[in-house]
Amino acid sequence: MLHLDKTKVDFLVTSSMIPEVETFIREGQPKIAGIAQKLAQQKIGRVYFVGCGSSKAVGAAAKYLIGKYSTLVSNVYTGWEFVDHTPRALDSSTAVVVISHSGTTEEVVQSLRKANQAGAVTISVVNKKEGNPLGEEAQFVIDYNAHAMWECHLLALYFLSLQWIREVEPSQEVEQILADIPKLPGVLAGHIDSFEEKALKLAESVSSWKGFYTVAAGPLVSLAYKEGVITNMEFMWGHGAVIESGEFRHGPLEIVEPGVPFVFLVGTDASRHITERALRFVKKYKGEHIVFDYQELSGGLHPDLAPMVMFVPLEWFSYYFAVARDHNPDDRRYYGVVEY
Numbered sequence: 001m002l003h004l005d006k007t008k009v010d011f012l013v014t015s016s017m018i019p020e021v022e023t024f025i026r027e028g029q030p031k032i033a034g035i036a037q038k039l040a041q042q043k044i045g046r047v048y049f050v051g052c053g054s055s056k057a058v059g060a061a062a063k064y065l066i067g068k069y070s071t072l073v074s075n076v077y078t079g080w081e082f083v084d085h086t087p088r089a090l091d092s093s094t095a096v097v098v099i100s101h102s103g104t105t106e107e108v109v110q111s112l113r114k115a116n117q118a119g120a121v122t123i124s125v126v127n128k129k130e131g132n133p134l135g136e137e138a139q140f141v142i143d144y145n146a147h148a149m150w151e152c153h154l155l156a157l158y159f160l161s162l163q164w165i166r167e168v169e170p171s172q173e174v175e176q177i178l179a180d181i182p183k184l185p186g187v188l189a190g191h192i193d194s195f196e197e198k199a200l201k202l203a204e205s206v207s208s209w210k211g212f213y214t215v216a217a218g219p220l221v222s223l224a225y226k227e228g229v230i231t232n233m234e235f236m237w238g239h240g241a242v243i244e245s246g247e248f249r250h251g252p253l254e255i256v257e258p259g260v261p262f263v264f265l266v267g268t269d270a271s272r273h274i275t276e277r278a279l280r281f282v283k284k285y286k287g288e289h290i291v292f293d294y295q296e297l298s299g300g301l302h303p304d305l306a307p308m309v310m311f312v313p314l315e316w317f318s319y320y321f322a323v324a325r326d327h328n329p330d331d332r333r334y335y336g337v338v339e340y
């Protein structure tokens with residue numbers, strides 16, 4: 001087990017998360033409400049979310065919300081797909097939301113420029129407003145000035161999607177999610193304090209794993225991709241893949257046997273039954289497994305806030321999984337180091 005001073009590990013964002021999230025909720029929500037009102041006034045009916053890695057995974061969460069609670073049309077693209085296979089329906093009735101912490105990722109910058117040229121309404125979600133193309137060239141800029149990028153990205157997209165829906169197709173359910181968001185810092189703080197020890201033990205118990213398959217459905221697919229592929233591969237140097245619970249039967253089930261590792265993210269939304277079904281199968285056929293269950297972690301918050309709430313337990317687990325395998329999650333051998 002690697003001995004690291006965790007206060008010096010950039011990967012861990014738990015120490016600054018609470019004030020950052022509180023500030024963004026207080027200052028970001030009213031600002032984003034103004035953007036949502038403009039989208040409604042301009043009768044925008046379609047939105048594309050564009051990003052890479054973690055910044056793309058959050059787009060899936062926004063697409064889920066928009067599809068579930070409105071008749072607006074939405075899609076998610078990784079940067080190069082948007083540049084190389086630009087959707088034909090890209091015009092002044094379309095919004096393009098580009099997401100990037102740095103605001104400099106090449107293909108996301110190119111996507112923004114294409115969207116601007118096509119006359120779309122462009123919105124960037126970016127850490128800093130100055131010194132990068134996303135902050136300087138989008139029509140609307142949502143900047144968050146924080147390290148806790150997953151939480152701030154999700155908050156930005158939840159506020160944008162839900163407040164836009166509130167304008168065009170209001171519903172009780174959407175109001176309920178929005179009403180629960182201010183309670184988020186308290187629940188996150190509870191997990192920051194209480195989950196570390198548990199995550200350490202959990203990670204030590206599976207330190208022989210070379211990686212794992214992450215299984216999730218509904219609102220948790222975004223987090224499963226972020227943790228199961230991006231964090232697992234880029235930060236932990238483990239093998240990773242995401243399996244949607246509804247797809248588990250259609251291929252993945254044949255590899256279940258002792259020694260094959262799975263991480264289950266179980267939500268309390270309508271898709272809980274199908275994740276539980278996959279979990280039961282893995283238990284029956286003795287696959288190795290860890291379960292993160294929103295029922296035990298939600299703190300009473302809405303089922304669709306699961307990707308924000310469950311990030312903290314997974315962040316602790318990911319950190320200790322890396323450390324237990326003698327790896328510093330800040331180390332890179334290729335990304336930003338060698339030519340790609």
Ligand SMILES: O=P(O)(O)OC[C@H]1O[C@](O)(CO)[C@@H](O)[C@@H]1O
Nearest residue numbers: 052053054055100101102103105
């Ligand atoms: O959000 P940005 O600055 O565009 O960076 C994207 C990069 O960040 C990560 O999400 C995390 O390092 C990577 O997966 C991805 O390559």
